[in-house]
Amino acid sequence: MPFLVAPAISTGALAASGQPVLPVGADASLRPWLLSDAEAVREAFQDPAIQRWHVRRADSVDEAREWIRGWRSGWRDETEGHWAIVDAASDALLGRMALKSLSLADGKAELAYWTVPSARGHGLCPRAVTALTRWALGEGGFHRIELEHSTANQASCRVAVKAGFEEEGTRRGAALHADGGHDMHLHARVRQARQPS
C-alpha cells in the first residue's frame, strides 16, 4: 500500500551521512563509541545510580564490548544513534548520549543519557543534550526529540529543563525498574510546530 506522506528523513540518509562528531563546548565532545571504550563502560555500570535508572549492569569487559558493537550497528541500521561523551584533551569517557527509537517517517527520536560519577554536577549533561539536539533538529533533519525520566529522578528532570525540553506531562506506570513501576515524566523539544494545512 503506498504511503501518502513523504518521510521526514529519507531512508538511507543518516547512514550515508556518517555519524557526526560534535563539540560540547571547548572541553568535551560527542563521538561514536569505540570497542576500546569497553573497560570504561564496564566501570561506569558499577555505579548504583546508572544501574538504577538504566536497569542494567555490566559484568565483564566482553559484555560491554558486545553492547558497543550493538550501539555502533544502530547507526548503520538507522534505528539508534549512540555517542560517548569524552574529554576533548584526553578522550577519557565522561558519559553517554543516545538517540533511540528513531522514526524516520515522523522525524522523531528519544534521548537517553548518563554521566560518570566523577563528571557530575558541572552541567556537562545538559550541555551535551543541547549539542546533540542542536544537530538533530538542524542538520540531522529531526522534528521532535523526546526525553523521559522517572518522576523520582529529579537530577534527570533538571537536565531536561536546563537543556530547554518543555514538560509535556506524566505517563503513569510507564516503566518497570528493579523496585517496581515508575511514572515517567515526558519532555520534548520540537523544531517547528507542524500543523495540518
Ligand SMILES: CC(C)(COP(=O)(O)OP(=O)(O)OC[C@H]1O[C@@H](n2cnc3c(N)ncnc32)[C@H](O)[C@@H]1OP(=O)(O)O)[C@@H](O)C(=O)NCCC(=O)NCCS
Ligand atoms: C542525571 C545525570 C545524567 C546528570 O548529569 P550531570 O552532568 O551531573 O548534570 P548537571 O551537572 O546539570 O546536574 C543535574 C542535576 O544533578 C544533581 N547533581 C548535582 N551534582 C551532583 C552530583 N555530584 N551527583 C549527582 N547528582 C548531582 C543536581 O540536582 C543537578 O541539578 P542543578 O544543577 O539544578 O543543581 C547524572 O546525574 C547521571 O548520570 N545520573 C545517573 C543516571 C541517570 O539518572 N540517567 C538519566 C536517566 S533518565
